Amino acid sequence: MSSQLIDQASPALATKRPIDLGNVLFLTVTPIVALVGTALYVHYNGIRAVDLAIFAVMYLLSGLSITAGYHRYFSHKTYECSRPLQLFYLIFGAAAFENTVLHWSSDHRYHHQFVDQEEDPYNILKGGFYAHMGWILLKNPRPRSVRFQNIPDLLKNPLAVWQDKYYLPIAITAGFILPMLVGLAFGRPLAGLLWGGFLRVVLVQHMTFLINSAAHLYGSRPYSLDNTARDNAWLGVVTFGEGYHNFHHRFPADYRNGLRAHQFDATKWWLLAMRPLGLVSNLKRTPESLIVKARLDVELRTLSEKFAPREAAAPHAGAWTAMRERLETLKSSIEFSFARYHQARRDYKASRREASAASRRKLLAALETNRQEFRESLRKWSGAMSVLNRLPQPSAQLVTLTAFVDLLKQSGL
Ligand SMILES: [Zn+2]
Ligand SMILES: [Zn+2]
Incomplete structure (x- = not known):
């Protein structure tokens, strides 16, 4: 990114930012519906295995689309990804309601480039809540024209541009209507909507948010002391392997976050499983000598x-x-x-x-x-x-x- 672009963005970054009302509403209403709605539904209709199955499958599909897709493929290009799998990531990534891949990856690249500085969109030095979700409650300070200067590759990707254009219909269809239809097939459309839609969205979102907050606060720093990112085994378990964040910030081009066999990195295992199917290739690894x-x-x-x-x-x-x-x-x-x-x-x-x-x-x-x-x-x-x-x-x-x-x-x- 040229210094001129940083100069254009910096004055806006430092000024007081207005509240993003749409995001505030979404991030407060969905947890209420997820918790109260699901609790009431369970009270009156009980829990069936199919409810938990819809929740688990939707959690897995949308969670992995964020970690393996939005993060390790679109943001960092740590491997080559076939078009069908990209499409899958874009549809189920949208179902996580974490914005379009263009916005997500742009923010994330700024996070790596300016970690712990004013230009870092989720700068942990502004506090744990700000890095977790506070930054989403405020309007993005970068004008769109400046913001997307760091994703020229994604702007040339027709699938990513398609997702950006039709984001809301894709997100609502894949994130809410699909689990409701699966529930309907078992005679429980509302269970599908609550378990596979609302509750799942809230949990996947906070899984991602934890990487921006807890993974910059708690854990060890075995690979770099230059920033706040930390390795944290329990975070690795709840985030499909993204908890090894100190390693990731030091070597962001590596398709792995958890290096060792005992480190839980489900995203890495997913990619290794996709490789023999020809859906991913050229998984990039940091030379062991550098590690x-x-x-x-x-x-x-x-x-x-x-x-x-x-x-x-x-x-x-x-x-x-x-x-x-x-x-x-x-x-x-x-x-x-x-x-x-x-x-x-x-x-x-x-x-x-x-x-x-x-x-x-x-x-x-x-x-x-x-x-x-x-x-x-x-x-x-x-x-x-x-x-x-x-x-x-x-x-x-x-x-x-x-x-x-x-x-x-x-x-x-
Ligand atoms: Zn980070
Ligand atoms: Zn990253």
Whole structure:
């Protein structure tokens, strides 16, 4: 985005914004209908399995259309998506009543570009409620012509433009009429409307809102300390995997948010399931070496913030600098050994096709050696980190050169 465009938008961002009456009405009436209406309906008609099934299917379809569609495809282009699946995302994304994909993605790209700043549409520094839903209750400060300058690719997508043009009829048909018709097929149209329409809309919306609020307030920051985004396992479970938000802000082009097998990322699993069907392709992954480097950088910076301010004090000035130099050396050796290990893994995998048994054995031995070297350097690093992290916030007297020398011995550096 050019600075001229930011200049055009900034004065409006800073001024007092009028209330968006349509959004205020929707965001207050739907929860009342969802809670009171569903409770009354259950009181008089009970709950049947079909009601819960309509709710669950609609929740899944509209929730995944937001996370896999609006977010990881349209906003970040983390993979290539077939037209039929794009159409599916646009229809059921509209059913979540979170605005058109053009608006959603534009806002979200500004969020990443200006995170924690005035230009961030859901800036957490303006408070948890503002980031959660307060920002939607006010009119968008960016004029439409300026706002959409950050989505030139989407403006060229005829399906996205079609959804923008017919958003309300699509949203009402897919979000309310469809679940009501399914309910009607089972003789319970009102149950379909309440469970699959109102209650589901409210829950999917707050699922998304939690990423803008809670995922910038609660959790850890293993990959970047440059912004407020946090990794949070329980948020991952309730948001189809979007809770690993610190990783996402650091590597937004990655189709995954939860990297590891134990991390709940249903959106990632959905995309992996769509791949063999030919509906998605070219799922982008961050090179593992960059992920390792990001983690080491954060750990080193955390320690630096803890020890560096005290180091100027006499009589042991320079103690942290000396320690830091050793840690920097170890960090480089981890990155180097990881690169060698990774290369050895690639060589061994490639050898499966044509190499002789003898050369494959050699490559396997090299792979094992490189794996051991990488693990050993990581073990030393973890040892040093756990010792240094256990130390309390130091006073000038505590951070002595002797203390550091002891630490070096303990951590095997
Ligand atoms: Zn965020
Ligand atoms: Zn994002």
